[in-house]
Amino acid sequence: MITLDLIRSIDPQGLWDKLCTFDEQLHDAIIETRDVKLTIDKSRIQDVVITGMGGAIIGGELIRAMSLETGHLPVHVNKSYSLPSFVNEKSLVVAVSQSGNTEETLSAFEEAATRGAQRVIITTGGQLQETADTQGIPIIRLPQSRITRAALAYSFCAIWRVFQHLDIFQPGDEDLEEAAHFLQEQIEILASLEENIAIELARDLQNTLPIIYSGDGLMAPVALRWKTQLHENAKVLAYCSHIPEMNHNEVEGWELTSHLMGRLSVLILQDDSDHPRIRHRMNVSAEIIYPHAQTLKRVNAVGNNALQRVLYMSLLGDFTSFYLAIFSKVDPLPIEKIELFKRRLNEVDI
Numbered sequence: 613m614i615t616l617d618l619i620r621s622i623d624p625q626g627l628w629d630k631l632c633t634f635d636e637q638l639h640d641a642i643i644e645t646r647d648v649k650l651t652i653d654k655s656r657i658q659d660v661v662i663t664g665m666g667g668a669i670i671g672g673e674l675i676r677a678m679s680l681e682t683g684h685l686p687v688h689v690n691k692s693y694s695l696p697s698f699v700n701e702k703s704l705v706v707a708v709s710q711s712g713n714t715e716e717t718l719s720a721f722e723e724a725a726t727r728g729a730q731r732v733i734i735t736t737g738g739q740l741q742e743t744a745d746t747q748g749i750p751i752i753r754l755p756q757s758r759i760t761r762a763a764l765a766y767s768f769c770a771i772w773r774v775f776q777h778l779d780i781f782q783p784g785d786e787d788l789e790e791a792a793h794f795l796q797e798q799i800e801i802l803a804s805l806e807e808n809i810a811i812e813l814a815r816d817l818q819n820t821l822p823i824i825y826s827g828d829g830l831m832a833p834v835a836l837r838w839k840t841q842l843h844e845n846a847k848v849l850a851y852c853s854h855i856p857e858m859n860h861n862e863v864e865g866w867e868l869t870s871h872l873m874g875r876l877s878v879l880i881l882q883d884d885s886d887h888p889r890i891r892h893r894m895n896v897s898a899e900i901i902y903p904h905a906q907t908l909k910r911v912n913a914v915g916n917n918a919l920q921r922v923l924y925m926s927l928l929g930d931f932t933s934f935y936l937a938i939f940s941k942v943d944p945l946p947i948e949k950i951e952l953f954k955r956r957l958n959e960v961d962i
């Protein structure tokens with residue numbers, strides 16, 4: 613049984629508090645970014661590239677998926693040192709980094725200048741802040757936070773504002789405010805330490821390799837959020853993949869993994885916007901995979917619109933990965949291997 617005392621003893625630095633106040637953070641972010649002025653010549657823009665890494669760019673992934681439903685501009689998410697060759701003076705490149713010092717993001721953003729792209733910075737400080745100050749680049753400031761992945765409400769809202777400025781999303785705060793209110797209600801359920809869906813799912817995932825499937829639309833970046841939060845919070849390997857593509861290759865791979873039976877758990881994230889054939893494919897995939905997996909669960913997104921469903925399902929992954937960490941008695945906050953990796957990387961100057 614999970615109690616608040618148990619959570620406090622395993623998570624002394626309070627990742628729990630960040631999860632439980634996501635709605636408040638979103639509300640703050642709405643207010644903080646309401647009057648942001650972006651001096652961009654939007655008549656010139658023909659494509660948008662959002663560049664960043666890890667927890668900083670997940671908001672970009674979610675927003676890109678939403679923009680595919682209704683937006684008029686192609687949006688590309690870039691997670692690399694360099695930019696795709698199509699980026700030019702008709703592009704808008706948005707760099708997102710909590711620290712403002714992530715080397716891949718700095719490198720790609722520098723390249724954007726050489727291509728003549730218009731640029732926007734979303735950060736708390738660091739070198740990106742300096743670049744904004746010295747080069748007069750429009751900036752949306754994020755509040756200080758040590759944990760990029762737990763600052764999603766702020767980075768998400770900042771990117772949302774850029775998309776409003778580009779007329780990809782409707783102006784105004786109403787959708788965001790309603791989402792914050794909806795999430796407040798959902799957090800009460802997810803954070804209640806009575807049996808709830810996140811605790812139930814975490815229990816299913818214990819001692820297994822979680823495999824997260826979704827359709828190729830709104831839930832695809834949500835599945836990625838689940839995977840990365842399982843890595844960073846619960847310290848387990850996990851992976852995600854999408855239907856229909858997995859039906860054309862990966863489904864075959866289940867054949868000889870049967871020796872791992874009881875070690876693989878499957879979660880299928882479903883959304884009302886999934887194409888009817890995708891839903892049918894999910895049914896057939898589930899039938900074929902079921903005998904090989906320890907558990908197979910299907911979760912339907914809830915919410916009154918795409919924004920609410922995307923944020924709710926992401927938060928459900930955050931809570932599930934957190935509870936899995938608590939079951940495993942591992943502090944979810946430190947990311948020692950990532951930090952070790954960075955130190956090792958910096959030993960050699962290439």
Ligand SMILES: O=P(O)(O)OC[C@H]1O[C@](O)(CO)[C@@H](O)[C@@H]1O
Pocket residue numbers: 664665666667668708709710711712713714717760761947950
């Ligand atoms: O927001 P930042 O500071 O660019 O960090 C991006 C990612 O890089 C990390 O700092 C790890 O390298 C993560 O914690 C984070 O998700």
